[in-house]
Amino acid sequence: MKGGIFVLSGAGLSAESGLKTFRAEDGLWEDHPVEDVATPEAFARDPELVQRFYNMRREQAAKAEPNPAHRALARLQAEHDAPVYLVTQNVDDLLERGGAREVIHMHGALKDALCATCGHRWAAPMVMDIKDPCPTCGTPATRPDIVWFGEIPYHMDTIQEALEDSDLFVSIGTSGVVYPAAGFSQMARSLGIRTMELNLAASGGRFDEVREGLASVVVPDWVA
Numbered sequence: 368m369k370g371g372i373f374v375l376s377g378a379g380l381s382a383e384s385g386l387k388t389f390r391a392e393d394g395l396w397e398d399h400p401v402e403d404v405a406t407p408e409a410f411a412r413d414p415e416l417v418q419r420f421y422n423m424r425r426e427q428a429a430k431a432e433p434n435p436a437h438r439a440l441a442r443l444q445a446e447h448d449a450p451v452y453l454v455t456q457n458v459d460d461l462l463e464r465g466g467a468r469e470v471i472h473m474h475g476a477l478k479d480a481l482c483a484t485c486g487h488r489w490a491a492p493m494v495m496d497i498k499d500p501c502p503t504c505g506t507p508a509t510r511p512d513i514v515w516f517g518e519i520p521y522h523m524d525t526i527q528e529a530l531e532d533s534d535l536f537v538s539i540g541t542s543g544v545v546y547p548a549a550g551f552s553q554m555a556r557s558l559g560i561r562t563m564e565l566n567l568a569a570s571g572g573r574f575d576e577v578r579e580g581l582a583s584v585v586v587p588d589w590v591a
């Protein structure tokens with residue numbers, strides 16, 4: 368028994384903290400077609416528009432508070448007698464503000480800025496401007512440290528090792544549409560790992576157990 372628990376989370380985990388999910392009728396992608404704001408092409412075409420989109424997201428995330436699901440996962444990570452890998456597609460820091468010690472942000476984080484020229488990373492100002500010079504190479508090529516569509520997600524090796532070190536895979540608040548994250552449950556099954564889904568409604572993916580309901584209810588219930 369390896370004992371590790373692999374928790375993959377998505378926008379549904381932060382929905383009750385007031386952060387829009389992506390695909391709901393009033394989803395983020397509704398009023399900002401993804402190809403206009405979350406692709407390198409969009410950034411090359413209209414960097415101001417992309418910066419405004421992520422400045423808005425950064426402001427919303429700063430105003431949001433962790434909910435009982437974030438805190439329950441932080442508690443599980445602190446109390447479980449084996450590693451609890453909190454892998455998230457979310458770019459907000461509500462798991463950390465909920466007390467989580469270590470979070471793997473596979474799609475980046477709103478709190479970081481990235482120099483598109485030299486790759487230097489630093490803490491993002493609340494309002495980021497394309498003209499902000501990189502503190503290392505000085506070029507004005509500042510972008511949000513976010514993984515856009517067509518870009519390779521972060522920490523894929525760490526994620527693979529975490530999966531191989533786990534006995535249980537739990538998917539929370541994700542529709543399972545975006546790859547490679549959407550393929551992790553299948554990878555877990557092929558490793559013989561037990562799989563669970565905690566989601567408002569079953570996403571339709573194959574899991575050994577599905578518990579439907581609000582994350583703020585089903586996650587603390589499961590952790591308890």
Ligand SMILES: CC(C)NC(=O)[C@H](Cc1c[nH]c2ccccc12)NC(=O)[C@H](CCCC/N=C(/NCCC(=O)O)S[C@H]1O[C@H](COP(=O)(O)OP(=O)(O)OC[C@H]2O[C@@H](n3cnc4c(N)ncnc43)[C@H](O)[C@@H]2O)[C@@H](O)[C@H]1O)NC(=O)OCc1ccccc1
Pocket residue numbers: 376377378379380382383388389390391394405456457458474513514515516517518519520523539540541542543544545546547548565566567568570580581582583
């Ligand atoms: C649209 C999709 C088909 N396209 C892709 O998957 C693409 C292309 C692709 C790659 N492989 C493929 C294979 C097949 C088809 C397509 C592809 N993938 C990529 O481009 C990725 C890069 C993808 C990352 C893009 N960046 C994001 N985010 C950062 C930006 C930003 O945030 O602005 S993705 C973004 O959208 C996704 C949104 O999904 P969810 O989080 O699940 O949110 P959603 O709204 O959909 O669902 C919410 C769920 O919660 C539930 N819910 C709601 N409220 C609650 C509640 N209260 N409680 C509980 N549950 C709740 C709902 O019922 C629902 O089920 C998240 O991943 C999120 O991070 N890069 C890549 O593949 O590089 C090469 C590669 C390949 C292999 C290995 C290495 C590299």
